Amino acid sequence: MKEKRNKQTVIEGVAPGMCTGCSACINICPRKALSFTADRFGYFVPAIDQDKCDHCGLCHRVCPAINLPRRQHSRAPxxxxxxxxxxxxxxxxxxxxxxxxxxxxxxxxxxxxxxxxxxxxxxxxxxxxxxxxxxxxxxxxxxxxxxxxxxxxxxxxxxxxxxxxxxxxxxxxxxxxxxxxxxxxxxxxxxxxxxxxxxxxxxxxxxxxxxxxxxxxxxxxxxxxxxxxxxxxxxxxxPELPASYEFRNKTAGKWQTYAVKVGFASGRTIAVPNSANTYQLAFNRRVMMPPHCIQCRYxxxxxxxxxxxxxxxxxxxxxxxxxxxxxxxxxxxxxxxxxxxxxxxxxxxxxxxxxxxxVWLGGNGAAFKGMQHSSSPGTQVFYSLISKTSFQEAAETALAVYSGKDVTPLQGRRCLHVTGTGISFKFQPKFWEQHFIRGAAFLFSGDAAAGARACIALEQATVSGREYVLCVKCRIATDSEQVDFYLTDRKNKREQLVLTHPVAAEDRSGAAGLCVKFRAENAYDSLMLKGSQLTGNLAYIAFEEITLIEYRDDPYETNATPEQSSEKISGRIKDFLAKRLHWQR
Structure with missing residues (x-):
């Protein structure tokens, strides 16, 4: 039977900023309708020739940013x-x-x-x-x-x-x-x-x-x-374009103190230490990190x-x-x-x-479960300047932010993204317990914890007046009629209720896919739960994924004002969240 040709393409399905340029879609296309182009920052992304595309859906099916391949290898190699x-x-x-x-x-x-x-x-x-x-x-x-x-x-x-x-x-x-x-x-x-x-x-x-x-x-x-x-x-x-370029040369420096070696057509070579190499400094301090690397899933x-x-x-x-x-x-x-x-x-x-x-691997490659590549405080500045000025100026300005020379508050698009065993709340042990069961983070509480709080730190604080999307994939077992999620500033003890989830009487231990868009009233550094809302015998919340992102259509955008934000979550972001977290709304 001939397959129905009206399926979604990778261009329509992949979320903004999540394409890694892996080429799976381009190579799988039987009609050669996809080819590489460059986005406005030079990252390789697919482009589609609609005259050739018959919407077979193969590109969508093989895209790892849409359909993450099953992990089959050892969790403890x-x-x-x-x-x-x-x-x-x-x-x-x-x-x-x-x-x-x-x-x-x-x-x-x-x-x-x-x-x-x-x-x-x-x-x-x-x-x-x-x-x-x-x-x-x-x-x-x-x-x-x-x-x-x-x-x-x-x-x-x-x-x-x-x-x-x-x-x-x-x-x-x-x-x-x-x-x-x-x-x-x-x-x-x-x-x-x-x-x-x-x-x-x-x-x-x-x-x-x-x-x-x-x-x-x-x-x-x-x-x-x-x-x-x-x-x-x-x-x-x-002044003379190089004929060769080594990012890490051991003759100019040793393994742990390497330098860049640049060769020219004339036969001349120079060694540039990292401290004098703007590109290497910008790389090492992560000011050029793109959204698909910040949110890496692989x-x-x-x-x-x-x-x-x-x-x-x-x-x-x-x-x-x-x-x-x-x-x-x-x-x-x-x-x-x-x-x-x-x-x-x-x-x-x-x-x-x-x-x-x-454990000796440490943070190298952020390989352990729950680790994430973190961008620099200067990343936002770099991407806002690179299309307007020279590389040198954009990089040096961003590096100044990294070094603390510019105290302007800078926030990235993602404030929090944690999954499974990477979810770790801070709390008083006498009131709470946290255990990892089948890949989920179980947070247990009881009636005795009525005044207690459990917090998870944000990767980057929210900015007052900006809009955010909070998504939580969890299972809840409680006798309470609702569970509330707050943002809080632990230093100044301010808090804001951002999400309320009603718990129906007939479903006291149901799965929940929660998603809400809101405007931050202050700068907050943590997501918080209150123990008073986890009541009953063996009350718990089992978290599978928590995501808090600033709401912007453009993952690179850094200058959007709250007034420029849409009044409701776009269908594209809703679709992305549904596929990314496997939720049905």
């Missing part, structure tokens, strides 16, 4: 400290050479390796990208042809593997690499794919099945700024990669006996396939492979 034996490979690697050893092993077996590489004509691409100096604020996407400076490519020999080494702190252009990988896998070739967690999730969504010959490595990443930001930085900083355990690799920051303090001068990699073994692959690596290529406690 084994953690290893890794260092390659080959000193030349260590020098070429960002940390301990884990990727290099793994990639060479796959090539030796006749396989292929996919990862991010500088484009061969990257210097001319830099020039073209930088010449688009000011993104058009009125245009949602760019109509100019894309000229990416870095993209995912597939290599099948050791000579070309050098292209994939080293970190590139910008968004990779994914192109048609997913389709190329699928073709190789169908031919029985082994493929090692390395990318950010969102890219690995996108690949798995696109393939829709696991292949024995596919090994996925996801990175302990922080975030990926737009290539346009990098291009503008380079043009403004260097980085926490369990991971999508069979293996996870990254810098093992802090290992020198945890285990002082280790030689860390040239770098140590952290390797998470997330799946059985990943374990078998790691054990198959040639022992004579490895100097160090030691199991370490998982």
């Amino acid at each position: 084994a953690l290893f400290a890794f260092a390659a034996k080959d000193t030349d490979l260590l020098r070429k690697s960002a940390s301990g050479g884990a990727f290099g050893v793994m990639a060479e092993h796959v090539l030796a077996q006749g396989g292929c390796v996919a990862g991010c590489a500088w484009k061969k004509d990257w210097s001319s691409s830099l020039k073209a990208a930088a010449e688009e100096k000011e993104p058009k604020a009125s245009a949602a996407v760019s109509e100019a042809p894309l000229k990416p400076v870095a993209a995912h490519v597939i290599v099948d020999n050791k000579e070309d593997l050098a292209l994939l080494h080293k970190s590139k702190y910008l968004q990779s252009y994914m192109g048609t690499v997913f389709s190329e990988i699928a073709a190789l896998l169908r031919k029985g070739r082994k493929v090692l794919f390395s990318g950010c967690p969102c890219q690995v999730a996108g690949l798995r969504s696109f393939l829709r099945k696991d292949y024995d010959g596919l090994i996925c490595i996801d990175l302990l990443c922080a975030y990926t700024p737009s290539q346009e930001f990098f291009a503008r930085y380079v043009k403004e900083t260097f 980085h926490t355990l369990p991971r999508y990669g069979d293996l996870t690799i990254g810098d093992f920051w802090g290992i020198n303090k945890r285990d002082p006996r280790l030689d860390c001068k040239q770098g140590i990699s952290a390797v998470l073994v997330n799946s059985r396939k990943g374990k078998i692959f790691l054990e198959s690596l040639p022992a004579d290529h490895i100097r160090l492979l030691e199991a370490k406690p998982l």
